[in-house]
Amino acid sequence: xxxxxxxxxxxxxxxxxxxxxxxxxxxxxxxxxxxxxxxxxxxxxxxxxxxxxxxxxxxxxxxxxxxxxxxxxxxxxxxxxxxxxxxxxxxxxxxxxxxxxxxxxxxxxxxxxxxxxxxxxxxxxxxxxxxxxxxxxxxxxxxxxxxxxxxxxxxxxxxxxxxxxxxxxxxxxxxxxxxxxxxxxxxxxxxxxxxxxxx
Numbered sequence: 001x002x003x004x005x006x007x008x009x010x011x012x013x014x015x016x017x018x019x020x021x022x023x024x025x026x027x028x029x030x031x032x033x034x035x036x037x038x039x040x041x042x043x044x045x046x047x048x049x050x051x052x053x054x055x056x057x058x059x060x061x062x063x064x065x066x067x068x069x070x071x072x073x074x075x076x077x078x079x080x081x082x083x084x085x086x087x088x089x090x091x092x093x094x095x096x097x098x099x100x101x102x103x104x105x106x107x108x109x110x111x112x113x114x115x116x117x118x119x120x121x122x123x124x125x126x127x128x129x130x131x132x133x134x135x136x137x138x139x140x141x142x143x144x145x146x147x148x149x150x151x152x153x154x155x156x157x158x159x160x161x162x163x164x165x166x167x168x169x170x171x172x173x174x175x176x177x178x179x180x181x182x183x184x185x186x187x188x189x190x191x192x193x194x195x196x197x198x199x
Contacts, residue, residue, distance in 0.1 A: 006045045006070070007033045008099060008107040010062045013175055014182050015046035015069040015090045016165040017116070020150045025084040029104035034076065034084055043070040043091055045109060048175050048182075065179045066096045068111070089152050090165075092116060093182060117161030117187045126191050129198065130157045133166055161187030167194045 009030065015021050025034050037044050047068035051061075070091035077085045094111035101107050122130050134157050140146045150169050156162035168181040168190075177197070184190040 002113050003097065003110060004113060005108060005110050006043065006094075007037070008045045008047050008064070008068070008096075008109045009033070009071065010047050010049045010064050010107065012049055014048040014065075014067075014178050015071055015088070016169050016182060017069060017090045017093060018152050018156075018162055018165055019090045019169040020074075020152050021046070021071065021088045021090065023086050023088065025086060026082060027104075029106040031082065031084060032104065033106055034073070034086060038073055038076055043072045045069070045094060045096075045111060046071045046088075046090075047096065047109075048179050062107070064096070064099075064107075067093060067179065067183050068096065068109075069093050069182065070113075114185075117159070119156075120160040120187045122158060122160055122163065122191070123188070126160070126188075126195055129167065129191060129195055130163050132198075133157060133163055136170075159187070160191040164191040164194050167191075167198070171197060173197060 025031055033044060045068045047064040050063045050065055071088040072091050073086060074089050075087035079085055093114040095114065096109045096111050099107055099109040134155075137146070137149065137151065137155060140149050151166050164181065164187060168178055181190055181193060184193065
């Protein structure tokens with residue numbers, strides 16, 4: 001597994017591969033991080049919080065789970081000085097090998113990148129999950145709301161990993177459950193877990 005050094009962005013919920021996450025950036029540490037990522041055309045890492053808050057507070061340290069997902073910048077709008085609106089797409093998952101806090105309280109991590117999911121066909125017993133997701137996308141398209149979905153094209157409704165990741169993004173479930181889904185290496189097993197959550 002290749003190892004890289006990346007800035008980390010702790011959030012209350014994880015990012016999943018091929019999912020979309022818009023973010024409002026106003027803290028100094030993240031304004032600098034985003035501008036640098038844009039300049040270098042490099043991603044940052046989104047990790048879910050175990051403790052602490054998304055906004056830095058004196059005397060309160062963040063702690064995160066050890067698995068995360070690369071976030072690739074797809075759009076950036078400077079609303080006003082000190083406020084950015086960005087759009088990101090989830091890339092590869094990673095494991096944090098080591099992390100440290102640097103200037104302005106920005107976290108950096110040495111991470112091992114995980115392989116992308118293999119393209120595993122959806123078995124008949126899990127096909128209703130793909131059908132339901134497809135119907136949700138089709139309904140959003142009819143209403144002109146497709147761009148508001150936290151999903152990205154191409155829609156791979158025939159792959160276990162892709163369908164599982166999109167449901168994990170859409171479902172209103174506890175962070176610890178989302179982290180468990182993100183940690184699951186087997187795309188078929190991940191989609192099976194999603195089925196239990198939807199049943």
